[in-house]
Amino acid sequence: MSSNGFRPPAPIPLDPIEIAPDTFVLRSAQPAFGAPLSVNLNSLVIRGVEPVIVDTGPASNRERWLADLASLVDPADVRxxxxxxxxxxxxxxxxxALAMCPSATLVTNWASTERMGCEIAVPPHRLRWIDDGGSLDVGDRVLRAVRPPVYDSPTTRALFDPSTGVLWASDAFATPMPAEPVETVADLPPGMWPEGLAMFHHHALAPWLSMVDRTAFAGAVDRFRSLEPSVVAAAHTPIIDSGSVAAAMDHLASLPDVVPPPHPDQAALDAALAGSGATS
Ligand SMILES: [Fe+2]
Ligand SMILES: [Fe+2]
Known part of the structure; x- marks a missing residue:
């Protein structure tokens, strides 16, 4: 609870899902305020010869995230x-995670390290910098870092595992779910996926989409598509399984010319407050 007494809604706990051999999505979902929606807050674990954690989730889900992690891999083994x-x-x-996994090296990039510098102190000897196009040998596979076509931090790098075809897309493909979370995008109600992608990408992730050079953006999407992922997982979307990957890339490519739903305004907040029974 914050010092003003407000307690945000607790994350909805969701069980991990194995999306490829020894590759697990650690999941939770945040209930939306004022709408019957929820949003995934996911991360990933690759349980290979040298286990890899990919992103560490939000603090609001700490207890469950740490338990899910420990259920899948011995933290002492995480590299x-x-x-x-x-x-x-x-x-x-x-x-x-750094405390729990004393053998782990943090893999990020210079810009990320700079931007986190005042908040998160990581000993330099526990750092490895990999930029767009770089690779990371983790013993039984070589992972590739790729800047996604859309992001909300300039430091963002997706991660591709050629050995399984799993693409971790970071914030790309962010989209809401119904209040009752679903496992895959194929489980979303009809029409919800393209509208949710437009809403989140234009208003909450990449508001410059309508201004991009169309040829350059198409090239960035084609680079993503050319990885030929077998499955896409990301922080704020249900799993994009093999049958939905092509459609996901097509939706991504279309975003610059898609008109999003209106950005919720004060009237929407007033309506949400009235519906919630909250008082001032
Ligand atoms: Fe982000
Ligand atoms: Fe995010």
């Missing part, structure tokens, strides 16, 4: 913590 970018819903348990 790498890949941070896709420096936002709090990805760094929320970074301190705890």
């Amino acid at each position: 790498w913590i890949f941070l896709s970018h420096d936002d709090v819903d990805h760094t929320g348990n970074l301190h705890e």
